[in-house]
Amino acid sequence: QNLHSVYIDLFDQIDENLKIALQKDLTVVAPGLDIVGVRVTKPKIPEAIRRNYELMEAERTKLLIATEKQKVVEKEAETERKRAIIEANKQAEVANITFSQKIMEKDSLKKMSEIEDTTNLARQKSQADAEFYAAKMSAASNSLKLTPEYLELMKYQSIMTNVKMYFGPSIPSYLADNVKPNEHIHRTPIPVPGETAENVN
Helix, strand or coil, X not given: CCHHHHHHHCHHHHHHHHHHXXXXXXXXXXXXXXXXXXXXXXXXXXXXXXXXXXXXHHHHHHHHHHHHHHHHHHHHHHHHHHHHHHHHHHHHHHHHHHHHHHHHHHHHHHHHHHHHXXXXXXXXXXXXXXXXXXXXXXXXXXXXHCCHHHHHHHHHXXXXXXXXXXXXXXXXXXXHHHCCCCCCCCCCCCCCCCCCHHHHC
């Protein structure tokens, strides 16, 4: 044991430890004797030893303070390092989330564009199918209409549209005043009630 241990740290235990040791020996050599208490007076340390001890304790105290301060500094540095790691991880997570959001937005825009293109294509196809069907039905209808009888009717309607017909007793004077010399005139007599064919010509 060193001086510090005996004089300071363990001195308060000397009385009890000495009592136990003496009682143990008395029980063997003198049974029946009991030790009530033991009191040891702290010895006076020589001045030179005391000063040396005080200097050593001062240095030891300084060393302890420096050691504790170093531990505090190291602890602060470790705390700062952990804080920096946590902050870096947080920023990385935020950047990752932002990047993921941008990717999702682009995917959504792409899907919306694809849906719009598909819709437009379907609309155009539907319109083209409708127009094709209408043209097909019109062609089928025309093919049904273009019978020999219908064509003959259209022929006579065209002739009737281009033929000028005149009625009444004033035809000669009207023709003389209004018909051009080279204009073809259909002069087929048409009977008028109350008149004969001779009167018309």
